Amino acid sequence: MTDTRTFEAARQWFHILFGGFLLAGALTLGPAHTRLGYFVALLIGLAILQFKMRGHSLPLIDAVLQRFERRNALFPGQGALMYFAGALFVLSFAPFDFALAAIAIVAFGDGFATLVGLYGKWPLPWNPRKKTEGLLAFIFSAAAISSLVLPAGHAITYSIILGILETIDLPVDDNLLLPVAATFLYYAVPL
Amino acid sequence: MFWDQAWLAFAVFFETAQWFVFPIAILAGLALLPRRRVFLQSLVLTTFAAFALKLFFQQDRPCVVEQALVACPPDFGLPSIHSALSGVFIMASLGTRYAWVVVPIGMLVAYSRIFLNVHSTEQVIAGFALAAIAYLATWLHVQRAQEKKK
Numbered sequence: 088m089t090d091t092r093t094f095e096a097a098r099q100w101f102h103i104l105f106g107g108f109l110l111a112g113a114l115t116l117g118p119a120h121t122r123l124g125y126f127v128a129l130l131i132g133l134a135i136l137q138f139k140m141r142g143h144s145l146p147l148i149d150a151v152l153q154r155f156e157r158r159n160a161l162f163p164g165q166g167a168l169m170y171f172a173g174a175l176f177v178l179s180f181a182p183f184d185f186a187l188a189a190i191a192i193v194a195f196g197d198g199f200a201t202l203v204g205l206y207g208k209w210p211l212p213w214n215p216r217k218k219t220e221g222l223l224a225f226i227f228s229a230a231a232i233s234s235l236v237l238p239a240g241h242a243i244t245y246s247i248i249l250g251i252l253e254t255i256d257l258p259v260d261d262n263l264l265l266p267v268a269a270t271f272l273y274y275a276v277p278l
Numbered sequence: 279m280f281w282d283q284a285w286l287a288f289a290v291f292f293e294t295a296q297w298f299v300f301p302i303a304i305l306a307g308l309a310l311l312p313r314r315r316v317f318l319q320s321l322v323l324t325t326f327a328a329f330a331l332k333l334f335f336q337q338d339r340p341c342v343v344e345q346a347l348v349a350c351p352p353d354f355g356l357p358s359i360h361s362a363l364s365g366v367f368i369m370a371s372l373g374t375r376y377a378w379v380v381v382p383i384g385m386l387v388a389y390s391r392i393f394l395n396v397h398s399t400e401q402v403i404a405g406f407a408l409a410a411i412a413y414l415a416t417w418l419h420v421q422r423a424q425e426k427k428k
Contacts, residue, residue, distance in 0.1 A: 126403045129410060133372060140373030161421055172410035179357070179404035180331070258422055263415050
């Protein structure tokens with residue numbers, strides 16, 4: 088259990104820090120170059136996946152995957168690919184500021200929810216596999232980071248809705264679900 | 279000069295013969311590519327979602343303002359369906375030797391939309407994003423359903 092927690096904690100810190108790095112880059116590059124950058128990153132990820140699925144060894148990539156990839160991943164680099172696909176979707180279909188907020192919510196909210204939830208004590212009534220502490224961590228961290236680009240009230244509202252959505256066990260990866268849901272929310276629940 | 283003409287012919291071909299080319303490509307994909315169920319389901323999902331998004335956003339094509347190299351299609355521009363379908367083919371070919379053919383053709387088809395000025399770069403990228411989401415979500419869903427059956 089301790090090994091699983093340690094592995095998952097390291098994974099989530101990597102997720103958070105990597106997300107922070109990408110956000111900083113996006114704020115520097117602006118909308119058009121960010122979109123293009125994420126698109127190129129997705130293509131590079133697909134190229135790496137092609138090499139891996141054809142049985143080729145890529146030492147540096149293999150080391151990162153060994154360290155951070157979940158054991159039940161459907162394919163190598165699943166988490167990263169889904170993260171970039173989800174981010175590119177919200178960047179393509181929502182205004183830039185909101186897209187950055189959604190990406191920040193996925194990176195920080197999801198990351199801190201898992202980190203804190205690993206050590207949480209109070210299961211959620213609607214999903215005992217997840218912890219109340221994790222949900223609160225999601226909301227607070229997501230609201231804090233997304234309020235850098237959105238009005239505070241909007242940041243809190245979206246963080247609460249997406250945080251609750253994240254606690255529901257749906258058959259879709261959070262890295263895909265949350266950005267698509269955020270995009271839908273932006274137009275369905277105009278604030 | 280020859281390559282310019284060839285490239286223009288390629289781009290125009292995928293605009294004018296799309297209703298002929300894509301069905302043949304889909305049949306070839308079903309015959310040759312693995313994960314057939316994922317391929318077909320994600321194609322359907324991507325197509326419906328793309329048409330729905332076009333109607334929702336109602337974003338004009340760049341050829342509405344500046345002339346295109348072909349007749350400007352009458353529908354809206356966001357997202358590019360050509361690039362969305364190319365994206366599905368690219369995702370579906372991953373892990374196979376056909377990817378070395380499918381990926382360059384898919385990328386060229388997508389870029390040809392920008393070259394002809396019937397789509398902007400953002401509209402083409404949006405098509406790819408939609409395809410990636412649809413294919414990955416479908417792949418996960420089908421895989422989990424198969425694991426549950428076992």
